[in-house]
């Protein structure tokens with residue numbers, strides 16, 4: 392069996408052997424799709440195609456749909472299933488069979504891969520995603536290869552440790568951009584897998600009937616789908632991107648703190664589910680004529696998409712306790728603890744917060760936006776999180792409530808950006824500011840700041856209209 396070490400078109404630094412087993416004489420190459428849920432601009436998929444061609448085998452894709460995905464509810468499942476339905480159909484056009492099966496993802500992959508020559512998987516940075524891949528690599532009889540498809544620059548290429556802030560990560564990532572900001576080669580699959588009757592791949596779920604499938608799933612149903620506002624899938628992501636590039640990119644640098652506008656890309660739900668590739672996004676933005684939108688707009692967007700987003704990936708990758716209060720830096724924990732006994736004139740329970748029952752109409756609008764639409768502008772996310780810190784009994788309690796609400800309601804929740812965004816409220820990747828009550832030296836945000844810097848009443852009106860509260 393030929394044993395290629397890496398692909399011809401995917402950078403070797405994206406590729407990692409997860410075990411030392413050999414490729415076998417199996418019938419096909421299996422791509423276990425988990426993080427990068429797309430049929431386009433997916434390096435893991437293309438690596439699997441090249442490997443299958445090299446071994447003169449067909450290639451099949453399997454996705455394990457678990458009822459027990461951490462913190463996922465119906466809102467998240469609906470969006471994901473819409474994306475998977477499209478992915479199955481797009482792969483079929485390329486002669487690739489994809490099965491979506493109920494079960495624990497690594498178990499589904501292990502079973503589906505029993506007769507595989509090799510298993511290719513994509514890469515996730517959260518604790519349980521890493522554990523799933525380790526478990527598969529340990530138990531599989533064949534080689535398991537991981538391909539990092541959801542970052543522009545592979546995490547270990549950028550840095551070998553948790554970075555202190557954007558300013559320390561920026562030079563480390565920018566120096567690699569010439570190497571990684573480029574399109575990769577896509578080749579057709581030589582041996583179609585359509586029509587192959589593969590043992591253990593037969594229990595395929597019917598994604599054409601999403602409503603019926605959704606009602607069969609034993610998942611948390613307490614949070615409604617938001618498909619009126621966000622439809623899942625690569626096609627929808629690309630449509631939104633096109634509108635953003637045509638209409639909003641030029642306003643992006645001025646409107647980053649203007650939540651009454653919609654001049655942001657809304658790509659985060661699609662990025663979270665791997666329905667759009669960050670490399671594709673970056674190349675599309677880079678290709679825009681700078682004379683039309685302003686070079687600063689292109690730069691500002693790439694800063695968020697590459698530097699800020701990959702700082703979040705760096706954070707969860709190198710910070711084992713990324714989801715607990717003790718992940719915050721020593722200076723922040725000290726200063727917040729120094730102010731533990733400060734008077735907290737406004738105190739709200741998790742239930743009052745979740746019901747948007749505070750004295751602050753701006754905050755309530757933000758809470759209602761996330762509950763009803765699954766999304767919020769970055770500027771309001773910052774304000775929303777800072778106020779929970781101000782209104783809770785302790786910062787530890789505030790951290791837990793913020794993360795729980797974030798992951799429950801945002802479509803893009805449970806992402807490296809979720810953990811990093813929440814930790815930022817408590818000083819991660821930030822610096823010390825002048826000391827003040829409750830916040831100590833961590834950054835403070837005030838309602839008067841919103842009133843001064845943006846048209847916050849227009850934001851409240853926009854949200855009331857969107858959720859039909861007018």
Ligand SMILES: Cc1cc2nc3c(=O)[nH]c(=O)nc-3n(C[C@H](O)[C@H](O)[C@H](O)COP(=O)(O)OP(=O)(O)OC[C@H]3O[C@@H](n4cnc5c(N)ncnc54)[C@H](O)[C@@H]3O)c2cc1C
Nearest residue numbers: 655656657658659695696699700769776803804808809812
């Ligand atoms: C308290 C708090 C909680 C957050 N929770 C989440 C979350 O659960 N999921 C999530 O994806 N993001 C989260 N963020 C980061 C950011 O608010 C969102 O990524 C952004 O608002 C998504 O909107 P967009 O796609 O239109 O962004 P755009 O402004 O169009 O930016 C494009 C992409 O760049 C990245 N990006 C933008 N802003 C940031 C940022 N501040 N940090 C890191 N990456 C960024 C995102 O991937 C985004 O999709 C949080 C931020 C804070 C302060």
